Amino acid sequence: xxxxxxxxxxxxxxxxxxxxxxxxxxxxxxxxxxxxxxxxxxxxxxxxxxxxxxxxxxxxxxxxxxxxxxxxxxxxxxxxxxxxxxxxxxxxxxxxxxxxxxxxxxxxxxxxxxxxxxxxxxxxxxxxxxxxxxxxxxxxxxxxxxxxxxxxxxxxxxxxxxxxxxxxxxxxxxxxxxxxxxxxxxxxxxxxxxxxxxxxxxxxxxxxxxxxxxxxxxxxxxxxxxxxxxxxxxxxxxxxxxxxxxxxxxxxxxxxxxxxxxxxxxxxxxxxxxx
Amino acid sequence: xxxxxxxxxxxxxxxxxxxxxxxxxxxxxxxxxxxxxxxxxxxxxxxxxxxxxxxxxxxxxxxxxxxxxxxxxxxxxxxxxxxxxxxxxxxxxxxxxxxxxxxxxxxxxxxxxxxxxxxxxxxxxxxxxxxxxxxxxxxxxxxxxxxxxxxxxxxxxxxxxxxxxxxxxxxxxxxxxxxxxxxxxxxxxxxxxxxxxxxxxxxxxxxxxxxxxxxxxxxxxxxxxxxxxxxxxxxxxxxxxxxxxxxxxxxxxxxxxxxxxxxxxxxxxxxxxxxxxxxxxxxxxx
Amino acid sequence: xxxxxxxxxxxxxxxxxxxxxxxxxxxxxxxxxxxxxxxxxxxxxxxxxxxxxxxxxxxxxxxxxxxxxxxxxxxxxxxxxxxxxxxxxxxxxxxxxxxxxxxxxxxxxxxxxxxxxxxxxxxxxxxxxxxxxxxxxxxxxxxxxxxxxxxxxxxxxxxxxxxxxxxxxxxxxxxxxxxxxxxxxxxxxxxxxxxxxxxxxxxxxxxxxxxxxxxxxxxxxxxxxxxxxxxxxxxxxxxxxxxxxxxxxxxxxxxx
Numbered sequence: 001x002x003x004x005x006x007x008x009x010x011x012x013x014x015x016x017x018x019x020x021x022x023x024x025x026x027x028x029x030x031x032x033x034x035x036x037x038x039x040x041x042x043x044x045x046x047x048x049x050x051x052x053x054x055x056x057x058x059x060x061x062x063x064x065x066x067x068x069x070x071x072x073x074x075x076x077x078x079x080x081x082x083x084x085x086x087x088x089x090x091x092x093x094x095x096x097x098x099x100x101x102x103x104x105x106x107x108x109x110x111x112x113x114x115x116x117x118x119x120x121x122x123x124x125x126x127x128x129x130x131x132x133x134x135x136x137x138x139x140x141x142x143x144x145x146x147x148x149x150x151x152x153x154x155x156x157x158x159x160x161x162x163x164x165x166x167x168x169x170x171x172x173x174x175x176x177x178x179x180x181x182x183x184x185x186x187x188x189x190x191x192x193x194x195x196x197x198x199x200x201x202x203x204x205x206x207x208x209x210x211x212x213x214x215x216x217x218x219x220x221x222x223x224x225x226x227x228x229x230x231x232x233x234x235x236x237x238x239x240x241x242x243x244x245x246x247x248x249x250x251x252x253x254x255x256x257x258x259x260x261x262x263x264x265x266x267x268x269x270x271x272x273x274x275x
Numbered sequence: 276x277x278x279x280x281x282x283x284x285x286x287x288x289x290x291x292x293x294x295x296x297x298x299x300x301x302x303x304x305x306x307x308x309x310x311x312x313x314x315x316x317x318x319x320x321x322x323x324x325x326x327x328x329x330x331x332x333x334x335x336x337x338x339x340x341x342x343x344x345x346x347x348x349x350x351x352x353x354x355x356x357x358x359x360x361x362x363x364x365x366x367x368x369x370x371x372x373x374x375x376x377x378x379x380x381x382x383x384x385x386x387x388x389x390x391x392x393x394x395x396x397x398x399x400x401x402x403x404x405x406x407x408x409x410x411x412x413x414x415x416x417x418x419x420x421x422x423x424x425x426x427x428x429x430x431x432x433x434x435x436x437x438x439x440x441x442x443x444x445x446x447x448x449x450x451x452x453x454x455x456x457x458x459x460x461x462x463x464x465x466x467x468x469x470x471x472x473x474x475x476x477x478x479x480x481x482x483x484x485x486x487x488x489x490x491x492x493x494x495x496x497x498x499x500x501x502x503x504x505x506x507x508x509x510x511x512x513x514x515x516x517x518x519x520x521x522x523x524x525x526x527x528x529x530x531x532x533x534x535x536x537x538x539x540x541x542x543x544x545x546x547x548x549x550x551x552x553x554x555x556x557x558x559x560x561x
Numbered sequence: 562x563x564x565x566x567x568x569x570x571x572x573x574x575x576x577x578x579x580x581x582x583x584x585x586x587x588x589x590x591x592x593x594x595x596x597x598x599x600x601x602x603x604x605x606x607x608x609x610x611x612x613x614x615x616x617x618x619x620x621x622x623x624x625x626x627x628x629x630x631x632x633x634x635x636x637x638x639x640x641x642x643x644x645x646x647x648x649x650x651x652x653x654x655x656x657x658x659x660x661x662x663x664x665x666x667x668x669x670x671x672x673x674x675x676x677x678x679x680x681x682x683x684x685x686x687x688x689x690x691x692x693x694x695x696x697x698x699x700x701x702x703x704x705x706x707x708x709x710x711x712x713x714x715x716x717x718x719x720x721x722x723x724x725x726x727x728x729x730x731x732x733x734x735x736x737x738x739x740x741x742x743x744x745x746x747x748x749x750x751x752x753x754x755x756x757x758x759x760x761x762x763x764x765x766x767x768x769x770x771x772x773x774x775x776x777x778x779x780x781x782x783x784x785x786x787x788x789x790x791x792x793x794x795x796x797x798x799x800x801x802x803x804x805x806x807x808x809x810x811x812x813x814x815x816x817x
Contacts (some may be wrong), residue, residue: 058692084694098689101680112693115700160693282607289611293715296722297761304650304725304744305753333749 011036011168011200012057017066019052026052027063028224034202039194041203041215041232045246045255048221050204054170057202058090059083071167088116091161091169095176097153099145105132106141109160131159135189151182158189162199169193171203175210183210190214208236208247220246222255314364315342316401320375324457325356326386326411328377333387334360341366344388349458351484354511356456360388370395376409386411411457433483435520436464439494444475445505445530447496452506453479460485463507479507489514495528505530581778587698588706588777594696595703602704609670609705610712614719616669617662621720624657625649625727633736642732646743647750649728654751654760658721660809663768666713667801671776674705675797678780679790702781706773713769717761759816767808772801
């Protein structure tokens with residue numbers, strides 16, 4: 001149903017991905033392409049598996065059918081070592097930042113370097129301070145994660161995610177719980193990273209206003225499929241019932257207000273009166 | 276980083292402390308030397324009474340451990356305990372007229388064999404005999420060990436019975452050991468009061484191996500340790516006639532008042548009602 | 562769900578034991594991979610071992626002192642107070658040392674391991690490590706497990722030393738048992754293999770292996786919620802205590 005994006009060789013290409021979790025179909029033959037060097041936003045109602053989709057791209061989860069091809073490699077087929085090799089090129093920004101509470105800010109950012117390289121201490125220090133400077137937190141290098149505000153923690157996590165200059169960064173709900181200032185800071189960072197380093201970015205978010213400022217392409221996912229895609233500035237007006245409900249915030253629509261349930265009358269013990 | 280450095284130092288200190296504690300416990304609170312058994316040679320020593328000496332008990336010279344007791348056998352002919360000492364080869368220059376004595380380490384500790392050097396120029400050879408010995412002290416046997424009365428000879432398959440009369444048996448009970456020279460040779464088969472003579476008649480069941488006990492030997496009721504079970508000790512006499520099945524031993528020594536005196540002396544740290552109890556007759560003590 | 566609690570309790574317990582066992586195999590398989598994180602193991606040894614020293618030392622001292630006091634009272638009835646050194650040493654080496662150390666270790670270090678790993682799970686730190694191409698089993702689980710395994714015998718040795726010191730303090734220094742008698746009786750009776758090695762090394766190594774496994778397993782499988790962490794911590798203490806005492810019986814029967 002969905003035509004792949006026009007880009008000749010997308011960085012991430014998902015074909016026919018089908019995933020069933022605990023009897024619930026999360027993805028139903030999903031097709032999706034992430035173009036290189038662009039900022040792509042993935043939107044959708046809560047519980048449609050946007051975060052799950054990111055986990056498929058990184059190989060943390062495997063679908064029941066279909067292909068997830070990242071930079072020419074089929075992720076579900078990779079061995080553990082190759083998967084780890086791929087992940088070194090992918091930055092992932094967790095919703096709750098996921099900083100290692102044992103270490104201070106500096107060591108958190110230095111962690112991937114220390115684990116995967118034998119760089120001299122001076123070089124590690126320079127790289128880490130550069131990344132911290134990029135997110136504006138060089139002065140906070142000595143703080144522990146518990147001393148950071150939510151926005152600062154997310155920026156530190158971002159610094160950690162880009163410490164290896166990845167080809168792809170996945171942002172899982174990067175705007176949740178940020179005040180307007182922090183939100184603008186994060187937005188600017190995403191944009192800057194994309195423009196200056198050419199890093200392909202994938203955003204999972206709900207905030208259309210924020211997305212309009214950074215994203216080049218938007219996918220709207222619902223019921224396990226891509227139901228709409230296009231330019232963020234115009235997607236809300238494409239006329240489909242999905243976009244109308246989602247961006248208009250309607251209570252009822254293709255996404256029902258009622259969670260799927262049995263017959264109401266029967267549940268209330270009025271089965272006899274059923275028509 | 277200095278933070279990491281301090282972890283490493285602290286952890287190192289912890290490991291060193293742990294191993295130091297382990298080493299201390301293993302060497303200072305245990306008989307670690309007991310397990311060491313290098314090249315050794317054996318000598319014999321005969322004791323009239325070995326008290327509570329056990330196999331693997333230490334052999335010491337000037338208080339230093341030089342070996343261990345490897346075997347204790349009662350010579351059925353001579354009423355002496357034949358003790359084999361296994362002595363470390365390093366200590367091979369022991370004069371052959373040295374004296375072997377059974378000591379107790381502390382009041383209630385295990386007994387050990389102490390060797391005091393003689394003046395002979397000849398060294399004791401492998402398989403030699405220490406002719407001069409001193410048995411375990413009677414007082415020590417009285418005070419005894421805190422733990423147990425030693426093995427009771429249960430193998431009554433081949434035994435004979437003799438009787439002994441005591442004016443007071445203390446707390447002697449059926450099954451208590453009968454000892455000679457400190458080694459169990461039988462057990463008490465029955466204790467009952469004689470309604471006519473108004474004393475206690477004790478039947479001693481003695482192993483057939485020991486059928487050459489002089490018939491003028493004396494039987495005494497002793498206690499092994501202050502709370503240990505009481506037993507009958509047989510002190511050999513000099514008669515050429517031996518005790519036979521059904522004989523009665525004439526010379527007896529009843530459970531003694533002395534025990535209570537010593538007992539009272541030793542337990543005066545305990546609650547006062549014990550003292551009162553100890554003032555009563557010995558039979559009522561228990 | 563709660564209709565068949567009786568059956569579920571037993572089945573759940575069996576399932577937990579089985580899963581913990583399999584998890585243990587996973588840990589063992591990851592030991593070679595975690596050798597490159599030796600520094601992390603040392604760091605955990607600090608948290609798990611060195612940080613438990615205070616409680617172990619204080620408790621060891623008091624256990625020894627109580628033993629000294631009780632033994633003096635009981636033995637003085639028989640005039641045998643000189644044996645208290647022996648009894649203190651044997652009781653501590655054989656039972657109290659390894660068992661109390663393991664129980665304290667489960668309460669002090671086991672819970673902190675579970676809570677720490679559980680929180681790392683709940684705050685996506687484990688997933689973040691996965692994403693940074695760092696194997697969390699090798700980096701988080703194995704170092705803590707190994708640290709627990711190494712720390713237990715050392716802590717037990719410290720506990721025993723302090724326990725005997727406490728017994729000595731009460732028996733000799735305060736109640737006046739002869740110093741030489743106290744030690745000579747102890748050294749004469751305590752056997753280095755049967756008492757010290759079996760108690761401190763064998764028992765506490767087994768306890769350390771089991772308690773650490775339970776703690777790491779419970780932390781690693783914590784549901785990523787705050788209740789999840791709380792329940793997992795509780796389960797670590799309960800499961801460890803049961804495992805320690807049951808294993809103590811089995812080990813004692815074997816080692817006697």
